Amino acid sequence: MSDSIAIYVARYRPGQDEAPTEQRYDVPLSTDLSVLEALNYIKDELDPTLAYRWSCRMAICGSCGVMIDGEPRLGCKTFLREFADRGELHLRALDNFPVERDLIADVERFMDHLETVKPWTVHNSERPVSEGEYRQTPAELERYQQFSQCINCGLCYAACPQFGRDDSFLGPAALTLALRYNLDSRDDGSAGRMAALNADEGVWRCTFVGYCSEVCPKDVDPAQAVNRGKVASTINYGLNLLRLARGEHDT
Amino acid sequence: MKRSNEPVAWGLFGAGGMLLALVGPGLVVATGFLLPFAEPAAAFHAVDALIAHPLGKLLLLAAIALPLYHTVHRLHHGLQELHAPLPHGLVALLCYGSATVLTIASASWLLVR
Amino acid sequence: MTRKPYRAPQRWSWWLKNPAYRRYLLREATALPLFIYALVLVTGLYRYTQGQLAFTRWLEALQAPGWLVFHAVAVAACVLHAATWIELVPKLLVVPGISGRSIKRGHQVAALIGSALVLGAALVSWPLAGGAS
Ligand code: SF4
Numbered sequence: 309m310s311d312s313i314a315i316y317v318a319r320y321r322p323g324q325d326e327a328p329t330e331q332r333y334d335v336p337l338s339t340d341l342s343v344l345e346a347l348n349y350i351k352d353e354l355d356p357t358l359a360y361r362w363s364c365r366m367a368i369c370g371s372c373g374v375m376i377d378g379e380p381r382l383g384c385k386t387f388l389r390e391f392a393d394r395g396e397l398h399l400r401a402l403d404n405f406p407v408e409r410d411l412i413a414d415v416e417r418f419m420d421h422l423e424t425v426k427p428w429t430v431h432n433s434e435r436p437v438s439e440g441e442y443r444q445t446p447a448e449l450e451r452y453q454q455f456s457q458c459i460n461c462g463l464c465y466a467a468c469p470q471f472g473r474d475d476s477f478l479g480p481a482a483l484t485l486a487l488r489y490n491l492d493s494r495d496d497g498s499a500g501r502m503a504a505l506n507a508d509e510g511v512w513r514c515t516f517v518g519y520c521s522e523v524c525p526k527d528v529d530p531a532q533a534v535n536r537g538k539v540a541s542t543i544n545y546g547l548n549l550l551r552l553a554r555g556e557h558d559t
Numbered sequence: 560m561k562r563s564n565e566p567v568a569w570g571l572f573g574a575g576g577m578l579l580a581l582v583g584p585g586l587v588v589a590t591g592f593l594l595p596f597a598e599p600a601a602a603f604h605a606v607d608a609l610i611a612h613p614l615g616k617l618l619l620l621a622a623i624a625l626p627l628y629h630t631v632h633r634l635h636h637g638l639q640e641l642h643a644p645l646p647h648g649l650v651a652l653l654c655y656g657s658a659t660v661l662t663i664a665s666a667s668w669l670l671v672r
Numbered sequence: 673m674t675r676k677p678y679r680a681p682q683r684w685s686w687w688l689k690n691p692a693y694r695r696y697l698l699r700e701a702t703a704l705p706l707f708i709y710a711l712v713l714v715t716g717l718y719r720y721t722q723g724q725l726a727f728t729r730w731l732e733a734l735q736a737p738g739w740l741v742f743h744a745v746a747v748a749a750c751v752l753h754a755a756t757w758i759e760l761v762p763k764l765l766v767v768p769g770i771s772g773r774s775i776k777r778g779h780q781v782a783a784l785i786g787s788a789l790v791l792g793a794a795l796v797s798w799p800l801a802g803g804a805s
Pocket residue numbers: 457458459460461462463464465480481484520523524525526527528529530
């Protein structure tokens with residue numbers, strides 16, 4: 309094992325570069341160094357102009373996602389030792405998003421889509437605090453718990469070719485959060501979210517590529533959530549047909 | 560946002576996919592390798608007997624129509640994914656249209672027998 | 673400072689660069705031989721409606737090496753389809769109290785039995801030419 313590793317970073321400086329180009333940095337190799345720490349080393353020791361995002365260093369904040377050798381991964385959860393044998397690795401900003409600068413992707417679209425599905429508990433009527441908390445049994449929690457582990461890192465969007473072709477698709481994490489709240493016994497907002505799921509830009513753009521679930525760092529399994537959303541949307545479609553047949557209005 | 564009619568296509572796609580997964584390999588071996596080398600008269604009468612029964616008609620129609628809908632659904636989406644320079648609506652019409660025409664034709668052939 | 677985000681529209685060749693995408697497209701590509709196979713079945717039914725002679729002609733046509741090769745490809749495609757399909761079933765069919773693993777196993781067993789039943793029925797009802805009977 310050599311004592312340094314070549315990190316190629318796709319750099320993009322708006323106004324200066326037409327397109328991203330790779331720049332090589334040699335970083336001393338140590339087995340417990342993460343890709344994020346390597347970037348910190350580059351910024352501190354080699355090139356203060358390098359731009360990238362991070363905060364928690366422990367796979368919680370979801371801000372350090374980058375393409376590592378072509379795969380969307382968290383910089384803080386990926387270690388250099390994995391690439392020691394090859395002696396090099398390549399970094400670029402998350403795929404399927406515009407590149408703001410260097411390794412920083414513009415994830416605005418993703419944030420818009422999250423907002424569309426109202427990822428919070430919606431209540432038909434606010435209960436006074438004096439009536440106590442909204443209670444939930446362990447079984448009720450179990451129904452959505454896995455889907456609530458999402459850290460909004462956007463790796464699944466970088467993994468999704470449907471979002472890549474047309475970013476009007478609500479995408480894996482937003483659709484997963486929609487299901488997460490629809491499955492929550494305390495929530496009354498299901499009808500509103502279903503309207504988003506039922507649309508073409510909702511669950512129906514998904515063709516079950518499944519790569520989103522492979523790259524998710526929190527084992528959320530967004531592909532499962534989106535496809536359970538298709539089942540829910542199909543039932544919803546059938547119920548709507550029944551309503552139409554009874555002469556009630558379209559929803 | 561507008562409600563999509565995709566549940567109809569997806570339902571048929573799913574039924575066809577399940578049918579092909581559960582009996583497909585056996586079916587292809589049967590009609591691709593056994594049937595052509597069967598004794599022709601016996602094979603013809605076996606098909607006759609199958610179609611004589613309403614349940615046989617139904618099974619045969621399912622074995623033809625559901626795989627049609629399943630496969631055209633994937634081809635339709637696949638063409639879009641490969642950026643085929645064809646209008647989306649036209650591809651959808653050709654795919655689901657051909658599956659529907661062939662299903663109706665098969666159903667009518669089965670009924671007149 | 674003005675913003676000037678760099679956008680790279682997806683190219684048609686997006687699926688070439690990642691093995692996960694290639695596997696996905698191979699799965700979707702099983703639909704092509706299986707679509708042709710469905711057309712073969714429709715043709716067979718049509719030839720059957722034209723009477724015994726036409727049906728026999730159709731059987732003879734299927735003995736051509738080209739069609740045998742095609743059916744070999746179709747069997748391979750169908751097995752790949754079945755394997756990948758059943759892999760995904762537990763993600764759609766979520767039953768409280770039954771693990772995804774058991775649901776997958778159940779479908780795998782059902783598929784083996786299903787195909788065996790069809791083959792058995794075919795062997796019984798279509799005696800091979802030149803066979804004992
Ligand atoms: S579903 Fe997983 S990959 Fe997608 S944003 Fe959430 S944590 Fe990240």
